[in-house]
Amino acid sequence: MNPNKTLWEKGDFTQIAQVMRQSGTALVDTLGITKELSILDLGCGDGTTAIPEAKLGAKVLGVDIASNLVAAGNKRAKAEGLSNCSFQEGDATALTDLQDKSFDLVVSIFGAMFAPKPFEVAKEMVRVTKPGGRIVMGNWIPGDPTLVAQILKISSAYTPPPPDGFISPMLWGIPDHVTERFVQAGIPKERIECSNDSFTFNAPYAPSQLLNNFKNYYGPTMNAFEAAEKNGKAVELLHELEALFNSQNNGGDNNTTSITATFLRVTVTR
Template sequence: MNPNKELWEKGDFTRIAESMRESGDALVSGLGSIKGLKILDLGCGDGTTALPEAKLGADVLGIDIARNLVEAGNKRAEEEGLTNCKFQEGDASDLHQLESDTFDLVISIFGAMFAPRPFYVAKEMVRVTRTGGRIIMGNWIPNDPTLVAQILKISSSYSPPPPEGFISPMTWGIEDNVVERFAAANVSKEKISFARGAYNFNFPSPPSELADAFRKYYGPTMHAFDAAEMNGRADDLRKELESLFNTQNRSLSEMATSISATFLRVTVDLN
């Protein structure tokens, strides 16, 4: 079983995703015309990009490893009357329930990068995409100075060593690794392009409260705090995260938070 299932079901990522909605809308609006396209949103969470895709007329299937996020996504789609948006459980590295050559667009924004077995992830994304379709990924970048890369870096320094054979999800933020993984799925380098993008976290409370939300609801940070508490270092971790959020906050209001995080945008054209 994918070990990430327990990690992502442990918290409640919907509480974090609420701060990401505006950037999700903006990213989808930049995809061009998607009306009538069949889209797979992989590692979709509760639908930060899947719902905007459906609102623009696409036929969207969202797949996520976490049952609670799938349930939340289906609830959001139902509340908004989006009959063209469905969510189901699944593993990005094993999409056996999906037929090959099915989707016009496979998109994964900070989702599939966290799945183990990255070569299988690339292979599966290519397999389910039809000829002439596209794959778009948004991946956090290792050692990037902005928010999420630093959260994950700080959290890992308080966490137990990963199991043998573990491949960091941050390796999806390295262009050469991306090329290598898609090459193994028979996609040439010329069909892959890269760009840097910015994803904004907007939260109607001070930075310390957003940091606290990550502590309580974001799986990797929760895991780090569990380990830090056992070692008597939880307060150190809390202070590091609060300092990070305060330093990176760009909101002009003391009662709000606005932080930008840089990511690697990957586009694969399967022409």
């Protein structure tokens, strides 16, 4: 079994994605999408950016390794009446079903960064992009003090060491690594741009409920709690995460959550 597939099918990321809709739509609004564009949304989840892209008239294919998220995405597209948006299973390291130079725009927001073999991921994204087309990635930044980077950092301290040869997905948040990967995939350095951007998690409930959703539905956090439970440290992990969520909440009251996280925005011109 593919361990990456197992990780993202373990929980139910749709429970997290519901608090990402507003920022997902806002991000898509900055991409200059028109009806003529053909878009691949890679590591798409249930369509946090793919659905807004399709609503702007583009033809969108969402690809994700998790079958449950693909099913949820197709259900959302059908409910929205979006015949120009479909979802299918696929692995970002080997997009075997997709032809060379097929898409005007490849988008991957907190998706492809989690696939293993990052050089293969960059190569595949470049391969399926048309000459003159663009690749846009959103990647969490290692060591960043904001929410998701800290969730992953705290969680990793409670889980067993990764296997030999493991490459941290967080390296996608470092411009030098991003440049190296795309240059090796054939992109001139001057066509690779990196800048910091922000993404806000908005929920009509308390930070404790959002944390509960991460604990119960987000694969990396689920693994951390399982490991912590075995080591008698689950309460310690919970307290660390509670302090994080509460300190970063700008919701204005105890029953609203609004937490902004910083990410690296990558734009590559093919």
